[in-house]
Amino acid sequence: MAQAVQASIGDSEFDRDTAVTLRAPGVYDAELSAGWTVLRAVNGGYLLALLGRSLADALPHPDPFTVSAHYLSASQPGPAVIRTQTIRTGRTLSTGQASLVQYGEDGTEVERIRVLATYGDLDGLTDEVRTSARPPAIPPYENCLGPEDGPEPTFAGGSAITRRLNIRLDPATVGWAVGMPSGKGEMRGWFSLADGRDADPLSLLLTVDALPPTSFELGLKGWTPTVELTTHVRCRPAPGPLRVAITTRNLAGGFLEEDAEVWDSRDRLVAQSRQLAKAPR
Incomplete structure (x- = not known):
């Protein structure tokens, strides 16, 4: 039986539009919303979040640490299928991959994006910070x-x-x-x-x-x-x-x-x- 993957925070538009439904082990159904398009193509960051939610459900660790995506073809609003695979699991990190596909009018499967990601638990990180990075010099919110x-x-x-x-x-x-x-x-x-x-x-x-x-x-x-x-x-x-x-x-x-x-x-x-x-x- 299909099982909806619950959104992590509330019932916001972002959560609703990145929701996925578990169809079979490692396989999720998704609906790419037209609300996240640029020039008719679905935004790449939105797609990354959608695959990220699928991997958070598929892997034993909750948070993305590093996610690398290759965009193979322009995604269009409508149904999509996400297939995940667990590559390695450890005590503090787990690694998996995910692929999002859509189907053409002739039924041909077209892969849109493929992701390799490592997940962990951000709450388990130490508080130590050694950095030369500084926040960007942006005017106050009201002056932008x-x-x-x-x-x-x-x-x-x-x-x-x-x-x-x-x-x-x-x-x-x-x-x-x-x-x-x-x-x-x-x-x-x-x-x-x-x-x-x-x-x-x-x-x-x-x-x-x-x-x-x-x-x-x-x-x-x-x-x-x-x-x-x-x-x-x-x-x-x-x-x-x-x-x-x-x-x-x-x-x-x-x-x-x-x-x-x-x-x-x-x-x-x-x-x-x-x-x-x-x-x-």
Whole structure:
């Protein structure tokens, strides 16, 4: 009998839209929501969270420590199947992989994304921190800019995900919205879910891929599809808005990297990521 995997926090839109149903051992049914799309394609961070929930159910440890995803084809809203496999389990860490597939009109199976991940228990980590990292210099929340502060950029196919996120961008990184990109390849801002749900390790997998792409500030427009994304979750985030800083240092050969840091309300680095993406054409 199919068994729904319970959401980890409340009944928020994010929890409902990342819910999966256990069909058979290691096999989950999912419904990719149209509410998390950009240019008709489902957002990569949302997909990562959905697979992350499946692996949290399949593995003996609850929290993602490191998740590496290869995006093989653009996911579309609608039914999907997630297959998980446990690769190794130990006392403090377990490793598994997951694959999300959808079916074409002719019934052909198409793999969308494949993930390799290691899970553990964030509550079991020590309190020791030795770091040279510092929180990003972002103006106070009330001095940053949201959609209501200027012309909302329009994209062919729309960007439904923006209505599910509360993002306020550093004014120094929004020149692209008025046709004056800085050319610096930086994006910074405050982030939270629009329905007020507090962040947790699972939602951090969305957060690292939720801000506008740095390519906008490089003067490029259009979809910036992710090829590969690796996320490290470093600790359980405290309640309150997150600060996200993303940088690109090298765009070459039609590809760019994005390095992201996510900081919580207690000035802790809670997540890091690096992705390789295709530059807009």
